[in-house]
Amino acid sequence: MAKVFTLAEVSEHNTNKDCWLVIDGKVYDVTKFLEDHPGGDEVLVSSTGKDATDDFEDVGHSATAKAMMEEFYVGDINTSTIPTKTTYTPPKQPHYNQDKTSEFIVKLLQFLVPLIILGVAVGIRFYTKSSA
Structure with a gap:
């Protein structure tokens, strides 16, 4: 033995x-x-x-x-x-949903881009009137 x-x-x-x-x-x-x-x-x-x-x-x-x-x-x-081995357990986190994030960015851009274009157009119009 x-x-x-x-x-x-x-x-x-x-x-x-x-x-x-x-x-x-x-x-x-x-x-x-x-x-x-x-x-x-x-x-x-x-x-x-x-x-x-x-x-x-x-x-x-x-x-x-x-x-x-x-x-x-x-x-x-x-x-x-012999000490028992511990395994790594990651912390609980909310699930990251790529689709919802992309959807949010698209909606934000759909709102902001026209505002930026409008702002640039008004700015150009205002600038050309004041310089004439």
């Missing part, structure tokens, strides 16, 4: 001399692999003390890399010790 660790226990192994990771609910001692890791040892050390599953998956490791993990397996994580 596999040993079960808490996140606090795994978090104690957070240096390049002693590095443990939590990936998919399993604990891996990757200390011996640090020098050989293609991404450098800092990447692995920075993933200690948390669930590193997302970090691991985001990189897109090969099937060979995933198979290599078996030799570093030391036990399982007590999932109740």
Whole structure:
């Protein structure tokens, strides 16, 4: 039966001399692999003390890399010790209706454009009378 660790226990192994990771609910001692890791040892050390599953998956490791993990397996994580992830929920906002906005702009222009033309015409008429 596999040993079960808490996140606090795994978090104690957070240096390049002693590095443990939590990936998919399993604990891996990757200390011996640090020098050989293609991404450098800092990447692995920075993933200690948390669930590193997302970090691991985001990189897109090969099937060979995933198979290599078996030799570093030391036990399982007590999932109740890992904080739950929260998802972003955007604030409630009124629905933006493009059609109503466009409709408003068209009506506004239908009102303003004739007024502007009338104003320009009166202005020209007034200007030409006063300069004559």
